[in-house]
Structures are given as C-alpha cells and as structure tokens.
Amino acid sequence: MRYLWWVVLLLHVNLLAETLVIEHFHANVFSKVDKRPVDVTLGMIFEGDEVKHLEYKVIDALNIVIGSYYAEDLVTSRGKELLKATLIAYAKKTHSLTIDSIYIKELTVKTNPSTQEIVDALKKEGVFSQQHSNAAPKQQQQQLPQLNLAPPLPKRSLLPEENAVNF
Numbered sequence: 001m002r003y004l005w006w007v008v009l010l011l012h013v014n015l016l017a018e019t020l021v022i023e024h025f026h027a028n029v030f031s032k033v034d035k036r037p038v039d040v041t042l043g044m045i046f047e048g049d050e051v052k053h054l055e056y057k058v059i060d061a062l063n064i065v066i067g068s069y070y071a072e073d074l075v076t077s078r079g080k081e082l083l084k085a086t087l088i089a090y091a092k093k094t095h096s097l098t099i100d101s102i103y104i105k106e107l108t109v110k111t112n113p114s115t116q117e118i119v120d121a122l123k124k125e126g127v128f129s130q131q132h133s134n135a136a137p138k139q140q141q142q143q144l145p146q147l148n149l150a151p152p153l154p155k156r157s158l159l160p161e162e163n164a165v166n167f
Helices: 002-016 055-066 077-095 115-125 130-143
Strands: 018-030 037-048 099-110
C-alpha cells in the first residue's frame, strides 16, 4: 500500500512539471587568455514548475549567470555542472522560480580572431611566400602529361562516294 502511495505521489509531481526548450541562445563571454569577448551558443532544456509560463525569467537568469563565466570554464565538465547549479540557485533566489533540472543540448564556443592573428596564421602556413608561388606553376607545367584534346576523326569519310545516293 505504501509503495502505491509513493507511485501516485511521484506521478502527480511529474505531471505538474513543465519542460522548456531553449535553442540557439547566443551570448558573449570573456576569455581568460586574451580578455576579448567570445561568442557562445547554447541549447538547453529546463524542467520545473511553470517554466514555460515564466520563460522570460528563465532567459533573464540565463543571461545574467552565463555572463559571469569565462569561455574556458564553460567547455569543461566541471564548469558545465557549476553553470547548471548556479542557474538553478539564481533563478530560485532572484525570481522565486523552481527549476528541477537542466540539460545541456549544445554548447559551442567560437573565438573571434583579430585580423593580425589571421595574417600571422597565413604567413605561418606560407600562403604569402613568393618562392612557393613562382615555383609552383613551373612544377605543375612540367608534371602535367600532354593531353590530346582534339576530337577523334570519323572512321569513314564524310564525302559522298561516286555511286552512292545522297539525301
């Protein structure tokens, strides 16, 4: 009997819980290394009481909490778990919003390199090197086999024969 009572109670609690899915949430966070903003894209699933109706509060809490993290912390498993726990605590304290659990669907961190970093990387790869650019066409011309691109000749002559009837 006691087991049946717990099952009914758990089903009742689960039926009241709502699920909110937030996809493609964009935010800028700072990097520890070069102190520049880094673009972060998040996809999260929230479970809790009235999270669908109070979606604006969830997004506000997410905006505030994610801004307090560095990009390097978000890519570690410990950082992700800490983000979830901080988000749950902040939503409860500030907005009186009960979030039971948070699941991360996607978390992408994109760095925005400066123009000088791109030029340095291209120089490192040798794209701007004059020696390679002048030597490459000569090598390619020497290595390419001679191709005969002329169309094949017909096997019989296209001129009419003397005794044949032409239409």
